[in-house]
Structure formats: C-alpha cells, structure tokens
Amino acid sequence: MGDFWLPEAASTMAPEVDSLFNFVTVVSAILLVGVVAAMLWFTYRYRRQDPAERPAPVKESKVLEISWIVIPTILVLLVFNWGFKSFVKQKTVPENAYEIQVQARSWAWTFEYPNGVTTDTLYVPANEPVKTTMSSQDVLHSFFVPAFRVKQDVLPNRYTSVWFEATEEGTYDLFCTEYCGRNHSEMDATVKVVSRDRFDEWLESAGTPDDIPLPRLGERLYTQQGCQGCHSLDGSDMVGPTWQGLYGKTDHQMADGSTITVDANYLRESILESGAKLVEGYQNVMPSYSNLSEREVTGLVEFIKEQSDKEPSQE
Amino acid sequence: MSTTTQDAPVEQGEHDSDDTNYLNHETTIWSWLSTKDHKRIGVLYCVSLALVFLVAGVLALFMRAELSAPGETIMNNDTYNQVFTMHGILMVFLFLVPSIPAILGNFVLPLQIGAKDVAFPKLNLASWYVYMAGAALTITALLAGGVDTGWTFYTPYSSTTGGGVLWMTAAIFVAGFASIFTGLNFIVTIHKMRAPGMTWNRLPLFVWGMYATSIVQVLATPVIGITMVLLILERVLQIGIFDPALGGDPVLFQHFFWFYSHPAVYIMILPAFGILSELIATFSRSRIFGYRAIALSSVAIAMLGFLVWGHHMFVSGQSAISSIVFSLITYLIGIPSGIKVFNWVATLYKGSIWLQTPMLYALSFLFLFTIGGFTGIMVGVLAVDVHLHDTYYVVSHFHYVMMGGSVVALLGGMHYWWPKITGRMYNETLGKIAAGLVFVGFNLTFFPQLVLGSRGMPRRYATYAERFTELHQLSTYGSWILGAGLFLILGYALHSLAYGEKAPANPWGATTLEWTNVAAVPIHHNFERTPLVTRGPYDFHLADEVFGGGDGKALGDETPRIPEPAPSAPTEEDAKESAGA
Numbered sequence: 001m002g003d004f005w006l007p008e009a010a011s012t013m014a015p016e017v018d019s020l021f022n023f024v025t026v027v028s029a030i031l032l033v034g035v036v037a038a039m040l041w042f043t044y045r046y047r048r049q050d051p052a053e054r055p056a057p058v059k060e061s062k063v064l065e066i067s068w069i070v071i072p073t074i075l076v077l078l079v080f081n082w083g084f085k086s087f088v089k090q091k092t093v094p095e096n097a098y099e100i101q102v103q104a105r106s107w108a109w110t111f112e113y114p115n116g117v118t119t120d121t122l123y124v125p126a127n128e129p130v131k132t133t134m135s136s137q138d139v140l141h142s143f144f145v146p147a148f149r150v151k152q153d154v155l156p157n158r159y160t161s162v163w164f165e166a167t168e169e170g171t172y173d174l175f176c177t178e179y180c181g182r183n184h185s186e187m188d189a190t191v192k193v194v195s196r197d198r199f200d201e202w203l204e205s206a207g208t209p210d211d212i213p214l215p216r217l218g219e220r221l222y223t224q225q226g227c228q229g230c231h232s233l234d235g236s237d238m239v240g241p242t243w244q245g246l247y248g249k250t251d252h253q254m255a256d257g258s259t260i261t262v263d264a265n266y267l268r269e270s271i272l273e274s275g276a277k278l279v280e281g282y283q284n285v286m287p288s289y290s291n292l293s294e295r296e297v298t299g300l301v302e303f304i305k306e307q308s309d310k311e312p313s314q315e
Numbered sequence: 316m317s318t319t320t321q322d323a324p325v326e327q328g329e330h331d332s333d334d335t336n337y338l339n340h341e342t343t344i345w346s347w348l349s350t351k352d353h354k355r356i357g358v359l360y361c362v363s364l365a366l367v368f369l370v371a372g373v374l375a376l377f378m379r380a381e382l383s384a385p386g387e388t389i390m391n392n393d394t395y396n397q398v399f400t401m402h403g404i405l406m407v408f409l410f411l412v413p414s415i416p417a418i419l420g421n422f423v424l425p426l427q428i429g430a431k432d433v434a435f436p437k438l439n440l441a442s443w444y445v446y447m448a449g450a451a452l453t454i455t456a457l458l459a460g461g462v463d464t465g466w467t468f469y470t471p472y473s474s475t476t477g478g479g480v481l482w483m484t485a486a487i488f489v490a491g492f493a494s495i496f497t498g499l500n501f502i503v504t505i506h507k508m509r510a511p512g513m514t515w516n517r518l519p520l521f522v523w524g525m526y527a528t529s530i531v532q533v534l535a536t537p538v539i540g541i542t543m544v545l546l547i548l549e550r551v552l553q554i555g556i557f558d559p560a561l562g563g564d565p566v567l568f569q570h571f572f573w574f575y576s577h578p579a580v581y582i583m584i585l586p587a588f589g590i591l592s593e594l595i596a597t598f599s600r601s602r603i604f605g606y607r608a609i610a611l612s613s614v615a616i617a618m619l620g621f622l623v624w625g626h627h628m629f630v631s632g633q634s635a636i637s638s639i640v641f642s643l644i645t646y647l648i649g650i651p652s653g654i655k656v657f658n659w660v661a662t663l664y665k666g667s668i669w670l671q672t673p674m675l676y677a678l679s680f681l682f683l684f685t686i687g688g689f690t691g692i693m694v695g696v697l698a699v700d701v702h703l704h705d706t707y708y709v710v711s712h713f714h715y716v717m718m719g720g721s722v723v724a725l726l727g728g729m730h731y732w733w734p735k736i737t738g739r740m741y742n743e744t745l746g747k748i749a750a751g752l753v754f755v756g757f758n759l760t761f762f763p764q765l766v767l768g769s770r771g772m773p774r775r776y777a778t779y780a781e782r783f784t785e786l787h788q789l790s791t792y793g794s795w796i797l798g799a800g801l802f803l804i805l806g807y808a809l810h811s812l813a814y815g816e817k818a819p820a821n822p823w824g825a826t827t828l829e830w831t832n833v834a835a836v837p838i839h840h841n842f843e844r845t846p847l848v849t850r851g852p853y854d855f856h857l858a859d860e861v862f863g864g865g866d867g868k869a870l871g872d873e874t875p876r877i878p879e880p881a882p883s884a885p886t887e888e889d890a891k892e893s894a895g896a
Contacts (some may be wrong), residue, residue: 004766005766005770006769006770007767007770007771013698014758015648016698017699017701017702019697020696020698020699021693021699021702021769024692024693024696024699025693028689028690028693030694031684031685032682032685032689033688035656035657035660035681035685036681036682036685038660038663039663039678039681039682040393042660042663042664042666042668043663043668043670045669046599046663046664046665046666046667046668047602047668047669047670048543048667048668048669049667051824051864053666053667054599054667054855054862055600055601055665055666055855056665056856056857057601057602057854057855058602058604058664059663060604060605064661065608065654065658067432068653068654068657069650069654072649072650072653073648073650076646076649076650077646077647079692079696080642080643080646080696082644082696082698083641083696083697083699083700084642084698085698086697086698087351087635087638087642087697087698087699088635090689090701091635093384097695112861120816135658138471138475139471139472139475140469140471140472140565142630142705144705144771144773145703146770146771147771148675149702150702150875151630151701151702151704152630152632153630153631154634155559155566155632156471156559156560156565157559157564157565160632172770173780175622175773176773176803177704177705177706177774178469178705179396179464179465179469179472179774179775180398180472181463181472181476182392182396182463182499183391184396184776184777185390185773185776185777185778185779186392186778187774188780189599221371221821249764256787276676310489313782
C-alpha cells in the first residue's frame with residue numbers, strides 16, 4: 001500500500017514517516033468504510049415505504065455517545081504521540097552531521113560545501129547524517145526532497161535547517177514548495193546520493209577545475225555529467241558505445257552504412273551534437289552537451305583518448 | 316395559503332396574502348436595492364455569490380486544463396499563477412466565507428426562530444453594499460494588473476510583486492466588514508428575537524450552527540482586516556513589519572494571516588453542519604440523535620478554532636514547541652467533528668428515509684466530509700505533515716472539506732429551501748442526476764490529488780514532472796464531470812424560476828417554523844401571527860399540524876399539504892389582560 005501512496009524511501013526517516021502514514025491511512029479507511037456502510041445500510045433498511053410514516057423517536061444512548069467521544073480521543077492521542085516522537089527525531093540534528101550550506105533565490109538553488117565548492121546539484125554522502133543550513137536571498141522558498149520525507153521553509157532573514165541520512169545511492173528530486181513567483185514550478189534541483197568514497201573524490205576534484213590536467217578534468221566530468229550511465233570504460237556494452245579502445249578505431253560502423261575513423265574531431269562533434277553521426281546498433285538518445293565549456297569538451301576528449309592505445313592514422 | 320386561524324380579522328389577512336408575498340409586494344428595482352427585508356437581502360446575496368462562484372469555478376476549470384499535461388498547455392506560468400490566485404481569493408473571501416450565512420442564514424434564520432426580521436435590518440442591507448464594494452475593489456485589482464501572490468499573500472513576495480496587490484488587500488479588508496455585520500446581526504437576533512417558546516434547546520440546529528459561526532465572524536474577521544492594513548502600510552509607507560528588507564519578519568505575517576484564516580475555515584464549515592442537521596432530520600423524519608452534542612460541539616469547534624492556527628506552519632520556521640502544542644489542540648478539534656458525523660449517521664437509524672435531492676447531498680456530505688476529516692488528521696500528524704505540507708495532499712484535503720463539505724451542504728440547502736425562496740419546485744430527476752455528477756466528478760477530481768500529494772507533487776506548480784501526468788489527467792477529467800453537474804444545476808434552477816411547478820408550503824413534511832407556519836412564498840413580514848413554539852424542532856411524532864392528527868393516514872408526499880398552524884402566541888392585548896388579571 002505504501003508503494004501506491006508514497007514515493008521511494010531513501011532516508012532513515014522515511015520508513016518511520018511511512019509507517020505512521022500507513023497506520024493513519026488504514027485506520028481512517030476502516031472507520032470510513034464503517035461510517036459509510038452504516039449510512040448506506042440505514043438508508044436502505046429504513047427507506048420510506050409509505051409517505052405517512054412517522055417513526056417513533058429513538059431513545060438516545062449515553063453509552064453510545066460517550067463511546068464515540070472516548071474511542072476517537074484515544075485514537076487521536078495515540079497518533080499525536082507517535083507523530084510527536086518522530087517529529088522530535090526530525091528536529092534533533094545528530095552531532096556529527098556533515099554540514100552543507102544551501103542558498104535559495106528565485107528560482108535556483110546553490111549548495112556550498114565546507115571546502116568552498118559550490119554546485120547546483122546537491123551531492124550528499126550515503127549513510128551518514130547531513131545537515132543543511134539554509135537561507136534565502138529574496139522571498140520565501142521551501143526545501144523539499146520527497147524521497148527523504150524532509151521539508152523546511154527557507155527564509156530571507158534567518159537560518160533554518162533540516163537533517164537527513166540518505167540510505168540509498170541514487171538520484172532524487174528536490175522541489176521548492178513555498179510559492180515564490182513566476183518560475184516556482186521550475187525551481188527544482190537534483191540530489192545525488194553517492195558513497196562516501198566517491199563523495200570525497202568528487203569533492204576534492206570539484207574544488208579546482210582550472211588547474212587540473214585536461215584528462216583529469218575529463219575523468220571528473222565523466223561521472224559528474226553522467227557519461228558513465230551509458231558509456232563503459234571496460235568494454236562492456238551499455239546504452240552507448242564503450243570508450244575502451246574507441247579512439248583511433250578505423251572501422252567505426254555508422255547507421256547509414258559508412259565507416260569512419262574515430263579522431264578528436266569526431267569525438268568533439270559527438271559530444272556537442274550526438275545525432276550527427278549515429279553509430280550502427282545504437283539509438284539516437286544522447287542529449288547535446290553543448291553547455292560544456294571549451295576546456296571541458298577538450299578534457300573529455302583527452303580522457304577518451306586515454307582509454308585507447310591506438311592512434312588514428314594520419315592522412 | 317398556508318395558515319388558517321380561528322378568528323375573523325386574521326382570515327382577512329389570509330385573503331390578502333394569497334396575492335402578495337415578499338417577492339411581489341413591491342417589484343421595482345429600487346425596492347430591491349433599498350430593501351431591508353432579510354429574505355430579499357438573502358436573494359441579493361444569492362445572485363451576487365452565484366456570479367462569483369461561476370467565475371471562480373470557470374477559473375478552476377482553466378487550471379485543470381493547464382495541468383492536463385506536464386509542460387505549458389494553454390497558459391504561461393504568469394497567467395497560471397494569477398488564475399490560481401484569483402480562484403483561491405474569490406472562492407474563499409468572496410464566496411465561501413459569506414456563502415451560507417449570507418444566503419441561507421439571511422433567508423432562513425429569522426423564519427426558523429419565528430422573527431419578523433433580523434435585529435438590525437439596515438445593517439443587514441449595509442452588509443450587502445459593503446460586500447459589493449469589496450467585489451468592486453477586486454475588479455479594480457484585476458484591472459490594475461492582477462494578483463499573483465496566492466490567496467495567502469505570504470510576505471515578502473506580496474510586499475514586492477507588482478500589480479493589484481494593494482487593491483486586493485483593500486478588497487478583503489472591506490469585504491470583511493460585510494461578514495462582521497452579518498455575524499453581529501445574527502448574534503443579537505438569536506439572543507433577542509426568538510418567538511415565545513423557542514428556547515435554546517428548541518433552536519433548530521441550523522440556527523445553532525449560525526450562532527457559532529457568527530461568534531467566529533465577529534471575533535476573527537478584524538484580525539484579517541488589521542493584517543491587510545499592515546500590509547498596505549508596509550507597501551505604501553515602507554514601514555517594516557513583514558518584509559525583512561525593511562526589518563520585518565515574514566513569519567509574523569503567517570501568524571496573523573492564519574489567526575484569521577484558520578477560524579475562517581470554521582466560518583465556512585459550521586453553517587454547513589447546520590444545514591446538514593436540517594436535511595438529515597427532515598429526510599429521515601427523526602429527531603437528531605444527540606441534539607445537544609451537535610449544538611454544543613459547534614460552539615466548541617468555534618472556540619477551539621482560535622487556538623490551532625499554527626498547524627499551518629509546522630515547516631515555516633516556527634519553534635518546534637509551538638508546533639507540538641498546535642498539533643495537540645488540532646486533534647482536540649477533530650473530536651467534536653467526529654461526534655457530529657456519528658450522530659448524523661445514528662439519526663438515520665429507525666428513521667423513514669426519503670432520498671430526495673437534498674438528502675443525496677447530505678449523504679454525499681457525510682462521505683466527503685469524513686474523508687476531509689481523516690485527511691485533516693493526517694496532515695495534523697507532525698512528522699507526516701513535514702512530508703505532506705504544501706503538496707497536493709493538502710490541496711485535496713481542504714477541497715474535501717471546503718467543497719465536499721461546505722459547497723455540497725450549500726447545494727443541499729439551496730435545493731431544500733428553493734421552494735420556500737422561489738415558490739417553485741425544481742426538476743427532481745435532473746436534481747438527482749446533477750447530485751450524482753457532482754459526487755462522481757468531485758471524487759474523480761480530488762482523490763487522485765491525494766495520491767499526487769503523498770507522492771510528492773508540490774502545490775501551486777504550473778508545470779510538473781512527467782511521472783505525475785496520469786493522475787493529473789484523471790483529475791482534469793473529473794473536473795469536467797464536476798463542471799457538467801454544476802452547470803446542469805444552474806440550468807434547471809433558471810428553468811424552475813420561470814416554469815417550475817408551484818411549490819406547496821411544506822413540500823418535505825418538515826417541522827421547523829419556516830415550513831409549518833409560513834406561506835409557500837413567505838409574506839413580507841414572514842408570519843401572520845407570531846408563532847408559539849410548543850415542541851422541539853425535530854419532534855416529528857408531535858408535529859400533528861404537519862401530519863394530520865396522528866391518524867396514520869397523513870397525506871402523501873406528492874400531495875401539496877397545507878399545515879395547520881402551531882398555536883399562536885398571545886397578542887400584546889392578551890398579555891396585558893392576563894397581566895391585569
């Protein structure tokens with residue numbers, strides 16, 4: 001039932017909130033069915049059969065009336081208490097929480113890490129508590145990650161914070177849930193949960209993009225831009241061709257029957273305009289990466305070169 | 316003619332009233348615009364509010380059309396933001412808050428307590444004019460560039476965005492006075508103008524509902540007025556109250572806003588509870604089970620309603636302790652609401668249930684309001700609300716309460732009192748079809764929104780993620796069915812005005828004074844003689860004047876039935892005589 005009502009659960013808090021949600025839903029459904037069944041049964045059983053009917057008044061029952069005061073009171077206090085305990089957990093930040101600064105403005109999010117790296121995608125390490133300290137540069141916004149079951153308004157005049165501990169590596173949505181004007185509905189961001197090792201690796205390399213060698217920049221972009229989702233480095237076949245031994249290949253078979261030699265210009269064209277030369281056996285599904293800077297494209301090309309020991313023949 | 320009496324002079328009066336009633340004793344436009352008759356003011360309000368509901372409802376259909384696909388379909392983001400804002404403002408401030416008190420309260424309340432009018436008839440007329448002034452300011456706001464703040468006007472966005480925000484806040488300030496006037500009038504009327512024998516324990520539950528509502532109207536409405544004035548002062552004079560750029564606090568605005576707007580929820584739902592009690596009693600012909608519990612739970616809700624505003628702010632940045640206290644009190648308010656539902660269902664037990672259109676709405680209400688109540692419990696759970704706040708779950712919850720509760724009760728009440736207001740019957744078959752369309756359409760529109768919300772779809776989004784598409788489309792289809800049902804009602808209501816069958820004085824066999832002691836179309840002063848009340852409002856077993864002396868051969872429901880009058884109260888001369896003796 002939780003799968004129908006609730007999104008994927010990817011934080012330590014989520015199962016707790018979900019079981020409370022499911023409990024209230026089930027109890028409500030049972031009571032609703034009871035009320036509606038009684039209503040429909042009475043409506044049928046005591047339907048008017050003669051316009052002159054004047055039923056004798058029903059004597060009121062103290063026991064009945066007291067019972068439907070006392071039982072709901074017990075139920076709601078139970079639910080209150082449960083919700084209260086979980087709320088205290090939500091509000092109590094673990095002491096060792098990793099801290100990320102969040103700045104909101106109309107209509108974008110910026111995340112800043114302790115070493116000064118800033119991104120527009122929220123990277124968090126899995127399986128450890130993370131605390132966000134949030135502020136807004138203009139109007140109210142709200143930080144909402146459905147998969148983590150966390151939400152907190154972001155204010156312009158003081159800091160607010162949430163904490164969560166992501167349990168599943170993956171990619172999740174972050175929404176703004178406090179109405180903030182024209183592009184409120186487009187003020188979203190991506191949350192990427194990665195292992196602590198990969199997080200550290202990313203954080204270290206993310207800090208100094210200008211001075212790292214081109215192939216290392218390309219290596220960083222390979223994971224950061226999501227290339228690894230479709231292109232393997234070990235020769236295995238994924239959504240796109242593997243990069244192992246790609247560079248310098250002389251008989252690269254195209255969908256239109258021609259063959260080409262894989263050189264730097266072909267790679268560059270494929271990154272910026274992937275559909276221009278479609279490889280035989282693959283779908284034209286790769287988005288354009290024309291948003292990459294000149295240096296980043298070159299970095300990627302250099303990284304791809306490293307994956308091959310071949311050189312294209314000079315013509 | 317509905318009343319027969321024993322003495323000759325009144326029979327003369329009876330003859331007169333065959334021809335004249337409140338609708339035709341004067342017919343000029345000016346006689347309507349200057350009327351101090353509570354019934355005519357109710358009709359004026361009815362026409363104005365029907366227009367507002369039509370406009371706000373069509374806006375809702377446009378919103379649903381825009382949301383039929385993830386990206387932009389029929390309007391851009393700015394337009395969508397204005398449309399949902401106007402839908403909310405019109406529905407809440409200019410339709411739901413005044414709706415039941417101003418239309419049915421005005422028309423029915425004095426009739427039900429055996430009064431000739433409300434306590435302050437001129438104030439009552441002023442209320443309508445003030446309301447119309449609010450409506451005029453709303454139109455000005457639209458001409459000045461529209462409003463895109465949402466109906467909640469959260470600062471600092473509302474302090475900075477352009478357009479007609481100032482005009483709109485002024486409109487809400489002004490329209491608030493219409494609400495205060497009505498509330499004040501009803502409190503005094505209920506205290507001072509009840510007919511002899513109409514004790515507090517014999518008040519129809521609609522009157523109790525209106526009484527509780529009026530308390531909230533008088534006590535809470537000034538707060539929204541002050542808040543709107545502060546917002547205007549901040550924008551015009553740059554005094555820092557809510558805008559942090561000027562040194563204000565945006566969360567303070569939320570406290571002020573919800574201090575009114577949460578009680579306003581009870582302004583909308585308490586009168587609906589009142590209507591429901593009338594419908595359930597009349598159409599099951601049984602005494603309301605737990606009359607006192609229902610009457611007093613309304614008053615309890617009105618009081619507790621002032622103490623729960625912070626449950627709108629669990630994730631706003633208010634302190635955790637405040638949130639915990641507000642959550643606890645919120646649960647206390649769930650209990651009286653539950654008591655009412657159980658009592659209404661128990662009233663059906665061993666009754667004689669007649670499924671006419673108003674009763675269909677009453678049964679729909681029981682289903683829809685119960686869902687609205689349970690989802691309210693859900694969003695009151697602190698830890699769960701953190702996830703659900705500002706998602707479609709909340710949108711769906713308050714539509715189940717506001718539309719499934721208030722509007723459905725209003726529709727039931729309008730069908731129930733339609734014969735008394737217009738003197739004509741509506742088409743019963745079409746009425747039942749429309750009630751079915753509204754019920755099915757409503758659920759198809761709003762149930763998918765519950766699921767959308769719990770899956771994480773935020774509210775006030777002009778565009779949305781692909782994975783929410785199917786549920787949004789279901790909701791849009793539902794809105795068409797719901798719209799069809801409501802337009803059908805509009806159609807047969809207009810038809811009934813011109814061609815409807817003439818209504819008898821008491822078509823439902825009801826036992827409250829507006830049916831037993833008032834002509835089919837009430838006369839200008841309501842009653843031929845002040846009624847003397849000798850039994851409770853739902854004592855069907857004692858209501859021999861309705862059912863013909865308890866011989867078991869009462870007239871059929873198809874037959875126009877002329878009730879005997881309840882015994883009249885002694886005239887002033889009689890009183891003097893007995894005082895002298």
